[in-house]
Amino acid sequence: MVEKLKGFLSRFYIGLIILFLYAPILVLVMLSFNNSRSRVTWGGFTLQWYGKLFSNGQIMEALVTTLVLATASALIATVIGVLGALGIHAMRQKNYQIMMICTNIPLLNAD
Known part of the structure; x- marks a missing residue:
């Protein structure tokens, strides 16, 4: 029982570390396609920001x-x-x- 708990806690801890490392990157990628100028509200999908970037x-x-x-x-x-x-x-x-x-x-x- 204790070994199962240790295994679960270690996997949970690693999962939290991975979440804290990669969640901000995923949010940034998702928001880079946001049609709204505000970062708070989702305004739909767009590629206009990438068009401005490459121009x-x-x-x-x-x-x-x-x-x-x-x-x-x-x-x-x-x-x-x-x-x-x-x-x-x-x-x-x-x-x-x-x-x-x-x-x-x-x-x-x-x-």
Whole structure:
């Protein structure tokens, strides 16, 4: 009986955490299609706000800049990561162990 209660409480707790994390996002997405200028009342479904968003030149320029920077940083990080992995793999056994200890230090430190 106690184990069932613990299981229920743990699932309930995780459910609450997920609800508090994702409910505001879902509300924001739903309200982005609201036809009313007020965020309190539902005025019907519309795509006019997205039309205004994509017709704004400054926002589209910021989007392009964001996508270029994200792609470039992901590419650079991938190249550095692959080169580092190849370098670590090519090390001798003693140097490899030292490198693995050094790379695990941030995982062991709390902050």
